[in-house]
Amino acid sequence: MIQNFDPIGIAARNLKECLLLQARFMTPRNELVEKIIEAHMVELEKHNIPSIAKTLNEPIEKVVEAQKIIHEFEPRPGSIFTESETQYITPDIYINKVGAQYVISMNDDGIPRLRVSNYYKSIVQKEAAANKEAGTPGGGQAKEYVQDKLRAAMWLIRSIQNRQKTIFKVTEAILARQKDFFEKGTQHLKPMVLKDIAADVGMHESTISRVTTNKYVHTPVGTFELKYFFNSSISAGDGGEALASSAVKERIKQVITREDPKKPLSDQQIVDLLLKENIDIARRTVAKYREMLGLLPSSKRKRAF
Structure with a gap:
């Protein structure tokens, strides 16, 4: 019942269901569009039109037309109720794992296809x-x-x-x-x-x-x-392999996220904890990284609960 409300797709549980709801409300309905959304979203994301056409036994031209229709659907129908515009990122490169190997592929969709007349x-x-x-x-x-x-x-x-x-x-x-x-x-x-x-x-x-x-x-x-x-290095406490600053930031974030909210850890306590993990870092660096992560000092984190 709720999924019949406007805008169509507002009560969908995921992107696939959101697009499928919009496809089913098309007049007239397009069976190919629905088939692509139901079973070929991964290929569609990679713009692998020939693969979709071959699997569905459809002409490439029809699949391209269906793709254009799907691109006109609203992936976030609730966005009309918000004032801020979401910025979407289209990857320039894809890294996919195929078996035990990683495969790099370029996204050439945004690159002009130029040739000399x-x-x-x-x-x-x-x-x-x-x-x-x-x-x-x-x-x-x-x-x-x-x-x-x-x-x-x-x-x-x-x-x-x-x-x-x-x-x-x-x-x-x-x-x-x-x-x-x-x-x-x-x-x-x-x-x-x-x-x-x-x-x-x-x-x-x-x-x-x-x-x-x-x-x-x-x-x-x-x-x-x-x-x-690209990251600067943080030395290991035991003289071992240095760590990337981003990895250390992520660890600080995990420590604070998992702390007892009634007894939040001070920056010095975080320093001591990290040193036990062979991460040698100064208290001022912990404070700097914490601020970069948008996390409050322990005194203010404690008052938040």
Whole structure:
């Protein structure tokens, strides 16, 4: 009954049910749209249209049309009642685990598919052929103009392709260094700086910085900006392997989340607890990380209960 209320999808239990409710209220109903939502959301998310078409034995054109309809549905129908606009992130790279291996794939949907027009190529070729036949070398201003623009177009296309290749190589290098993170989670993130990846891929640090800014990767453990993986190091108390600052922040967050609300831990107590785990960190650093996490000091946490 509640699921019949407007806006359609408002009482759905998950995204799939939300989209399916909207599909069923279409006039006329579209059976293909409903089938895709019911059984092929993963392929749809990856824009794997050929796979969906093959499985459902439908023409690719019909699946593309169904995809367009689904994209018009509202994934958060309750958002019309809120004033703030949610910012969605579309990953630029996907890291998926296939068997025991991790596979990297680029999301090229946001990349313009550019190619040089055959029309302008033919202008240069025809003029060159005409000049050869007439026995006159070179060409006129029109030919030089078109050739100049063709070179600029080819340079732009190569630049876009090279940028994608660079992002792929950088992601490969990050994956190789942070394998434990992808296997076990945030607490296993290792210290890593731009210089490390620059050395791995044979590029300048500034290049690594540019291609990791505002670039997001979807992984089995969540979606992260590529810059997230660059961390300063925190020394281990027993002289062992250093820890990434993000991993230490995550541990501090866990400690505070699990503490007795009637007896919250002071920053010094957190320092002592972490030292038992071979994490050597100063009290002021704990306070700094706690504030960065948006967590109150112990005195104010105690008053909150």
